[in-house]
Amino acid sequence: MSAPVAPPSASLSPVPAASPTPRAPTDVSNPAYYHKVVDCQWACPAHTNVPEYIRLIAQGRYTESYLLNRESNVFPGILGRTCDRPCEPACRRGRVDGKPVAICRLKRVAADNRDDVRDLIPKAPREKNGKRVALIGAGPSSLTVANDLMPLGYEVVIFEKLAEPGGLMRINIPSFRLPASVLDEEVGYILDMGVDVRYNSPVTSMRALLAEQWDAVFVGSGAPTGKNLDIPGRKQAAANIHIGIEWLASAHFGHIEKIGQRVLIIGVGNTAMDCCRTSRRLGGTDVKVIARRSRKFFKASPWELEDAEEEGIEIVENHAPKTFILANGKLVGLELERLRWFEENGKQKSEVVDTVTIPCDDVILAIGQENAFPWIERDIGIEFDKNGMPVVDRKTMQSTHANVFFGGDAAWGPENIIWAVEHGHQAAISIHNHCENVSLDDRPAWGMNLVSSKMGMHAWSYSNDYSPQSRTKMQHAELTKRFAGLGVEVELGFTAEQTATEVQRCLNCDVQTNFSASLCIECDACIDVCPVNCLTITPDYSNDFDLRAHLSAPATNLTQDIYASAPLPQTKHIMVKDEDVCLHCGLCAERCPTAAWDMSQFELLIPYAGRQSRGHLVGAR
Amino acid sequence: MTSITKPPVRHPSLPKNALGLTKREYEGAMSTLCAGCGHDSVTAALVQALWELDLPPHRAAKMSGIGCSSKTTAYFLRQSHGFNGVHGRMPSLATGANAANKDLAYIGISGDGDSLSIGLGQLCHAIRRNVNMLYVLENNGVYGLTKGQFSASADVGSKSKRGEANVQPPIDPVLLALSLGATFVARSFSGDKAQLVPILKAAMRHNGFALIDVISPCVSFNDHETSTKSYRYTRNHYHDIAPVDFVPLRREISAEIPDTSLVAVTMHDGSIVRFRKVDSEYDPRDRDAAYAYVRARQAKGEVVTGLLHIDENAADMHGVSGTVDTPLVELPYEELCPGSGALAELMEEYR
Numbered sequence: 001m002s003a004p005v006a007p008p009s010a011s012l013s014p015v016p017a018a019s020p021t022p023r024a025p026t027d028v029s030n031p032a033y034y035h036k037v038v039d040c041q042w043a044c045p046a047h048t049n050v051p052e053y054i055r056l057i058a059q060g061r062y063t064e065s066y067l068l069n070r071e072s073n074v075f076p077g078i079l080g081r082t083c084d085r086p087c088e089p090a091c092r093r094g095r096v097d098g099k100p101v102a103i104c105r106l107k108r109v110a111a112d113n114r115d116d117v118r119d120l121i122p123k124a125p126r127e128k129n130g131k132r133v134a135l136i137g138a139g140p141s142s143l144t145v146a147n148d149l150m151p152l153g154y155e156v157v158i159f160e161k162l163a164e165p166g167g168l169m170r171i172n173i174p175s176f177r178l179p180a181s182v183l184d185e186e187v188g189y190i191l192d193m194g195v196d197v198r199y200n201s202p203v204t205s206m207r208a209l210l211a212e213q214w215d216a217v218f219v220g221s222g223a224p225t226g227k228n229l230d231i232p233g234r235k236q237a238a239a240n241i242h243i244g245i246e247w248l249a250s251a252h253f254g255h256i257e258k259i260g261q262r263v264l265i266i267g268v269g270n271t272a273m274d275c276c277r278t279s280r281r282l283g284g285t286d287v288k289v290i291a292r293r294s295r296k297f298f299k300a301s302p303w304e305l306e307d308a309e310e311e312g313i314e315i316v317e318n319h320a321p322k323t324f325i326l327a328n329g330k331l332v333g334l335e336l337e338r339l340r341w342f343e344e345n346g347k348q349k350s351e352v353v354d355t356v357t358i359p360c361d362d363v364i365l366a367i368g369q370e371n372a373f374p375w376i377e378r379d380i381g382i383e384f385d386k387n388g389m390p391v392v393d394r395k396t397m398q399s400t401h402a403n404v405f406f407g408g409d410a411a412w413g414p415e416n417i418i419w420a421v422e423h424g425h426q427a428a429i430s431i432h433n434h435c436e437n438v439s440l441d442d443r444p445a446w447g448m449n450l451v452s453s454k455m456g457m458h459a460w461s462y463s464n465d466y467s468p469q470s471r472t473k474m475q476h477a478e479l480t481k482r483f484a485g486l487g488v489e490v491e492l493g494f495t496a497e498q499t500a501t502e503v504q505r506c507l508n509c510d511v512q513t514n515f516s517a518s519l520c521i522e523c524d525a526c527i528d529v530c531p532v533n534c535l536t537i538t539p540d541y542s543n544d545f546d547l548r549a550h551l552s553a554p555a556t557n558l559t560q561d562i563y564a565s566a567p568l569p570q571t572k573h574i575m576v577k578d579e580d581v582c583l584h585c586g587l588c589a590e591r592c593p594t595a596a597w598d599m600s601q602f603e604l605l606i607p608y609a610g611r612q613s614r615g616h617l618v619g620a621r
Numbered sequence: 622m623t624s625i626t627k628p629p630v631r632h633p634s635l636p637k638n639a640l641g642l643t644k645r646e647y648e649g650a651m652s653t654l655c656a657g658c659g660h661d662s663v664t665a666a667l668v669q670a671l672w673e674l675d676l677p678p679h680r681a682a683k684m685s686g687i688g689c690s691s692k693t694t695a696y697f698l699r700q701s702h703g704f705n706g707v708h709g710r711m712p713s714l715a716t717g718a719n720a721a722n723k724d725l726a727y728i729g730i731s732g733d734g735d736s737l738s739i740g741l742g743q744l745c746h747a748i749r750r751n752v753n754m755l756y757v758l759e760n761n762g763v764y765g766l767t768k769g770q771f772s773a774s775a776d777v778g779s780k781s782k783r784g785e786a787n788v789q790p791p792i793d794p795v796l797l798a799l800s801l802g803a804t805f806v807a808r809s810f811s812g813d814k815a816q817l818v819p820i821l822k823a824a825m826r827h828n829g830f831a832l833i834d835v836i837s838p839c840v841s842f843n844d845h846e847t848s849t850k851s852y853r854y855t856r857n858h859y860h861d862i863a864p865v866d867f868v869p870l871r872r873e874i875s876a877e878i879p880d881t882s883l884v885a886v887t888m889h890d891g892s893i894v895r896f897r898k899v900d901s902e903y904d905p906r907d908r909d910a911a912y913a914y915v916r917a918r919q920a921k922g923e924v925v926t927g928l929l930h931i932d933e934n935a936a937d938m939h940g941v942s943g944t945v946d947t948p949l950v951e952l953p954y955e956e957l958c959p960g961s962g963a964l965a966e967l968m969e970e971y972r
């Protein structure tokens with residue numbers, strides 16, 4: 001989109017005629033509009049109310065903050081350490097000063113500082129509703145289903161192949177990132193409602209399970225198979241070549257306690273990061289991660305890459321494995337092709353520059369995971385596609401068998417914990433509808449609260465001043481200490497001072513600039529005072545493209561909405577707001593002589609199985 | 622008044638001018654005026670105009686007296702010179718400063734009280750001397766700082782907030798300036814930046830005294846139904862007789878569209894002001910016609926706005942006085958004050 005050539009004051013440029021069909025004013029009563037303004041919450045698969053929980057932390061109300069988190073994401077302590085954080089790249093603060101608010105780490109602050117919440121979380125009723133639900137696998141998606149259905153009186157049975165609950169959260173995430181005590185406590189909140197967990201009980205036949213007449217079956221068995229790399233030497237060197245997730249599980253169970261000094265990790269996703277850092281703790285001193293492409297294409301989260309590099313792990317870019325090299329029947333090195341990438345017809349292509357050999361004692365393959373359902377018979381009404389993946393409805397999580405639902409990595413392949421949680425919530429709604437004989441498409445709707453935050457003359461119920469602080473850095477355990485054992489947690493959490501600084505960086509995007517066109521006298525005060533030139537009063541343009549180009553500052557970020565008001569009383573122009581970098585500082589509302597602008601706190605009411613989220617705004621209902 | 626200052630963050634696509642500055646660099650301190658005050662819009666229009674003109678902030682001097690309007694010099698160009706003086710005496714300050722250093726851009730901000738009551742004589746003589754400056758008269762018809770008494774520009778029949786009608790005839794700064802021989806006379810409205818900004822730019826480039834009477838509603842004391850200086854009244858009686866476009870010297874005019882309704886006036890520095898004549902009778906270069914036109918429209922209850930009169934051929938104060946080209950402030954002391962010998966010689970001439 002090109003910027004307008006003439007400055008807005010060139011009054012001889014033709015003023016657009018009123019558009020033939022007047023634009024419908026932006027409908028802010030639709031919860032989706034203001035929800036999208038809260039970038040973090042919109043990006044979060046589980047729609048966690050981030051700004052509100054950060055404000056609760058700022059007020060020292062850790063328990064309330066934890067409970068608000070738990071309602072949507074179920075595992076605040078776990079996710080506060082391990083979440084993939086889709087919220088942070090989305091955070092408006094990132095567009096303002098380059099670094100998002102440390103949302104994830106603040107979540108951990110709430111979890112670490114909470115009081116005992118056992119009396120404050122839902123309990124299962126003594127009286128059951130007579131419905132029986134089987135969940136396969138005790139990972140995050142199944143646990144979420146149990147969390148949502150137990151309070152409604154369901155009898156929930158989980159079949160788990162291992163001896164402990166948690167799924168990948170337990171066996172694939174190393175304990176130096178996620179201490180077992182944190183996991184045990186949060187999983188315990190759910191299981192202690194009376195979930196019947198059958199440990200060491202892998203489901204070997206879906207047909208047999210279905211024959212047990214469950215009212216619903218939920219498959220949350222994850223994507224348990226690590227991909228193999230079939231290149232020359234693979235078989236001969238098998239003793240020193242490990243599949244990443246299996247190796248991590250073995251390390252967790254203590255089946256392996258050592259690895260060679262020189263270790264190569266193939267692949268550069270988050271599993272690779274866990275593998276290389278675990279290697280450093282099991283005897284690896286020269287650990288390298290091999291990537292086919294350059295850094296900007298890496299799948300691993302930037303912060304996990306940073307943490308690995310801090311531990312002295314080298315990332316080798318643009319290298320592709322070619323042959324395992326053996327000497328005396330033992331792995332001694334890996335031959336790699338050095339690649340050069342270039343673009344051709346819009347596609348990334350590579351050519352081999354030369355071949356290099358890196359000596360090594362062990363290789364760990366972390367090039368992806370696959371689903372495998374050998375235990376689901378293909379003639380029982382559960383359809384699979386040509387890739388061997390179950391056919392699952394994106395919205396309802398239902399398979400082609402009316403009683404069978406999928407979620408987590410089992411549904412569409414590897415995602416992350418927070419997506420698994422959201423799948424669990426949606427599956428629970430579907431299972432509840434299914435058991436109540438309600439159509440699965442008849443899903444409870446999102447609701448909203450919108451309450452003025454005005455407390456008096458220029459006084460708001462939130463801290464509206466902008467904090468220019470840069471993002472707080474997480475303190476890490478010293479390198480010498482952290483390699484002492486697998487269970488030494490690396491991230492130390494924020495101190496009280498760091499927390500106090502970081503919470504002020506949040507822009508409170510849920511406190512919305514709510515406009516009443518009928519009150520506006522078009523004095524321009526809001527437009528003049530807006531620090532980021534979000535606002536414009538303009539004749540209407542017939543399309544958004546022209547409108548975006550003719551604002552106080554061109555609205556070039558098309559992923560961000562623009563708000564358009566109803567025609568204003570005096571000139572019939574419209575008020576337009578570019579949501580992109582609004583600081584929610586409230587200056588527009590403070591300068592408005594007629595309170596046409598108000599800073600109104602928005603709260604999304606999220607539906608869960610059998611209920612709607614509680615809603616925390618005082619005076620909202 | 623606001624509870625916080627403006628955060629030091631800007632929109633990523635905020636354009637920069639030829640000096641590499643964004644509009645934000647032309648701002649000043651936070652306004653402490655009432656929310657919705659027209660004066661804040663005038664300030665914003667000034668910020669926009671000065672930014673568009675690529676004015677180096679340190680080459681400007683902001684002059685003001687007393688009043689809500691006179692506070693506003695604090696709210697733009699935080700890195701320029703300035704003098705906030707005695708009530709109504711800003712024209713003297715500006716005249717003196719301009720006499721000493723004619724190379725600075727002088728921006729005087731005043732109000733209807735400061736200019737038309739206590740400082741009326743000062744204003745008249747600054748016009749008479751054609752001091753090279755921008756003179757913005759933020760006109761709201763009331764004394765806002767003292768709780769809303771009628772000012773000298775209040776219209777007959779306009780009612781105060783308490784319902785009392787004004788009975789004394791107003792002083793119209795535009796008619797006053799035209800009759801005194803002002804070389805640049807305009808009227809605008811704080812609620813119409815599309816008009817105000819180009820007029821401000823042209824005024825900054827005018828070589829002489831440029832008066833802009835800006836209707837700038839007082840939201841606290843004069844924005845009610847029965848006021849003739851409210852946002853609504855002004856919008857309803859607004860008549861833009863000659864929309865202007867300011868074309869700075871550096872911008873090349875490539876495809877000049879032959880348009881008979883356009884009148885172009887070349888400014889002192891070579892930049893051009895173009896008018897679109899809404900009324901074919903109107904010629905902003907004809908002082909008497911302008912005077913008659915404004916009077917006639919006024920009788921019909923219209924608020925005539927636009928660049929009403931311009932005379933680019935008159936000499937400014939320095940031209941009339943025949944001062945040297947070098948600003949006096951830059952002259953070596955020996956030249957500026959040649960000593961008692963030179964004075965004695967001069968005195969000898971008059972014997």
